[in-house]
Amino acid sequence: MNQQVYNWQIGRKMSYPHAEAHPEWQFAFCFNLNRCIGCQTCTMACKSTWTFSKGQEQMWWNNVETKPYGGYPQFWDVKVLQLLEEANPGAQKWARKGEEFTFEGKTIFEAAEKRVGLEPERVLGYLPTDEEWRFPNIYEDTAVSRKGKPMTFDPEGTKLPEHKTRFFYLARICNHCTYPGCLAACPRNAIYKRHEDGIVLIDQERCRGYRKCVAACPYKKVMYRPTTHISEKCIACYPRIEGNDPATKGMPIQTRCMTACIGQIRLQGLVRINKDGSWAEDRYNPLYYLIRVAKVALPLYPQFGTEPNGYYIPPRWVPRGYLRQMFGPGLDEALEKYRVPDRELLAVLQLYQRTKEIIVRYEIKEGKKVYETVIHGKPFTLYNDTIVGYNKEGKEIVRTQVEEPFYVRPDKHQNSI
Amino acid sequence: MPKDEYDPEDPLEWVGVEVPVESDENLHEMALTFAEEFLRGGFSEDELLAMFKNPFYVGPHLVWRKKNEAYVRAVIEEAKGMWMPMRTMSGGEEE
Ligand code: SF4
Ligand code: SF4
Numbered sequence: 001m002n003q004q005v006y007n008w009q010i011g012r013k014m015s016y017p018h019a020e021a022h023p024e025w026q027f028a029f030c031f032n033l034n035r036c037i038g039c040q041t042c043t044m045a046c047k048s049t050w051t052f053s054k055g056q057e058q059m060w061w062n063n064v065e066t067k068p069y070g071g072y073p074q075f076w077d078v079k080v081l082q083l084l085e086e087a088n089p090g091a092q093k094w095a096r097k098g099e100e101f102t103f104e105g106k107t108i109f110e111a112a113e114k115r116v117g118l119e120p121e122r123v124l125g126y127l128p129t130d131e132e133w134r135f136p137n138i139y140e141d142t143a144v145s146r147k148g149k150p151m152t153f154d155p156e157g158t159k160l161p162e163h164k165t166r167f168f169y170l171a172r173i174c175n176h177c178t179y180p181g182c183l184a185a186c187p188r189n190a191i192y193k194r195h196e197d198g199i200v201l202i203d204q205e206r207c208r209g210y211r212k213c214v215a216a217c218p219y220k221k222v223m224y225r226p227t228t229h230i231s232e233k234c235i236a237c238y239p240r241i242e243g244n245d246p247a248t249k250g251m252p253i254q255t256r257c258m259t260a261c262i263g264q265i266r267l268q269g270l271v272r273i274n275k276d277g278s279w280a281e282d283r284y285n286p287l288y289y290l291i292r293v294a295k296v297a298l299p300l301y302p303q304f305g306t307e308p309n310g311y312y313i314p315p316r317w318v319p320r321g322y323l324r325q326m327f328g329p330g331l332d333e334a335l336e337k338y339r340v341p342d343r344e345l346l347a348v349l350q351l352y353q354r355t356k357e358i359i360v361r362y363e364i365k366e367g368k369k370v371y372e373t374v375i376h377g378k379p380f381t382l383y384n385d386t387i388v389g390y391n392k393e394g395k396e397i398v399r400t401q402v403e404e405p406f407y408v409r410p411d412k413h414q415n416s417i
Numbered sequence: 418m419p420k421d422e423y424d425p426e427d428p429l430e431w432v433g434v435e436v437p438v439e440s441d442e443n444l445h446e447m448a449l450t451f452a453e454e455f456l457r458g459g460f461s462e463d464e465l466l467a468m469f470k471n472p473f474y475v476g477p478h479l480v481w482r483k484k485n486e487a488y489v490r491a492v493i494e495e496a497k498g499m500w501m502p503m504r505t506m507s508g509g510e511e512e
Contacts, residue, residue, distance in 0.1 A: 034450055037474075141475055163479075317447035373502045380499075406459035 009302040010103035017184045022277040026198035028309040029268040030297045038169035045260035055227025061234040062257040070140030073132035076220040087111035101329040107305020123216035168315040174221040174234035175308030185216030199236040218304040252358040264353040298327040347387040355398040359389035448480040452496035
């Protein structure tokens with residue numbers, strides 16, 4: 001019997017197979033898609049840490065796909081959107097009431113309730129084929145073989161067609177959702193959300209490999225391991241979040257994929273959660289600021305209904321309609337704020353990848369005015385403010401400026417570390 | 418979505434597909450985003466230009482090939498005009 005739970009991202013209550021129960025802190029992250037260069041360093045950092053063993057070959061807990069051409073597994077988002085559209089034709093819409101938006105369509109949980117006649121499902125989803133899992137990034141940027149000759153390399157590859165336009169790289173990991181689809185679907189209750197940090201884990205002893213979670217996760221971030229016959233998923237590098245890495249002396253440290261990021265697009269942290277599931281006001285937590293105050297970062301496909309805890313600053317140049325479907329109705333406001341950032345936002349953006357430790361609070365010390373200018377038609381003043389980040393113990397872990405000094409390593413030291 | 422819209426057997430799936438919403442405006446905004454982000458990150462004008470010229474940076478290079486050097490230079494100038502007016506100023510001033 002489904003319960004009613006509140007999902008702030010869709011602005012209303014929705015039905016979910018379990019009653020509300022919330023963690024004390026929630027693992028969350030904010031990726032700036034304007035900066036991702038698709039280098040896949042994050043992907044390899046994860047792979048070489050957690051999924052390098054036999055039976056894990058097709059597993060990429062972190063992946064970066066070129067939108068709109070690619071997806072891992074192939075077409076995952078198009079397929080979920082299509083299933084929802086078929087379940088609720090023409091009605092997957094957002095409504096605006098004043099400043100607030102409400103999603104009036106059906107989430108993956110609500111759409112499943114309607115599916116009479118089929119084997120009962122708690123969550124609307126599908127099981128990707130082996131082929132869809134097998135080739136992350138295949139043909140996303142370039143063609144390598146000709147039609148009718150799949151999985152081959154054409155010697156004339158450079159003459160094959162290429163994209164006429166390029167959208168953006170979408171970096172993805174498990175969203176450690178507030179209302180996880182994977183957890184809802186598991187018939188053995190083998191999936192749980194941790195009280196201390198909201199990380200969603202699969203109990204490897206309880207799991208029997210039914211793959212209900214694989215079908216139910218709309219983001220397709222649970223993967224089946226054929227050698228052990230059980231399912232596995234991103235564990236949010238929990239030993240690092242617990243502070244078990246000797247480098248930080250007990251303080252939480254960001255995950256492998258975050259700290260490896262070349263493009264400095266990633267900021268990961270923990271946000272404080274109230275007993276009722278709402279975010280506790282924490283004005284100077286960088287994630288709270290970016291997501292709840294500045295509202296420049298948005299959830300990925302909020303209409304799915306899992307309340308994902310991964311947030312994105314959308315890429316500025318991509319057609320708005322595509323982005324609105326992907327990030328919801330907060331899009332235009334977020335993009336305007338990012339295009340012409342205000343004084344505080346510019347300073348907070350400096351915190352991206354300046355330290356491996358998790359910053360739970362920041363402080364801005366006002367600096368000198370550097371210049372006045374016009375950014376995209378709006379008057380703008382740049383101040384060289386200093387931003388300081390603190391860890392869970394209140395210790396200063398990073399200090400940087402808006403006008404960061406820039407050093408170039410002399411050629412003779414090129415390859416020395 | 419019609420059933421024949423994508424074909425998993427097709428190795429050229431979505432490759433070379435022109436998205437109907439493609440426009441000069443989007444291309445300009447993409448080029449400008451790269452220029453603004455990298456200028457703010459400390460790149461010089463020459464380094465930026467080299468990035469647009471480099472075929473391994475698919476996004477920026479696409480702009481280079483679709484347009485030309487003059488176009489890319491103009492985009493970089495536009496970004497500089499917004500974010501680097503201090504090039505023509507000296508030091509900071511007290512608030
Ligand atoms: S992203 Fe998928 S695997 Fe991760 S918590 Fe949400 S539903 Fe579960
Ligand atoms: S390491 Fe960072 S810049 Fe590189 S692909 Fe991953 S998210 Fe993008």
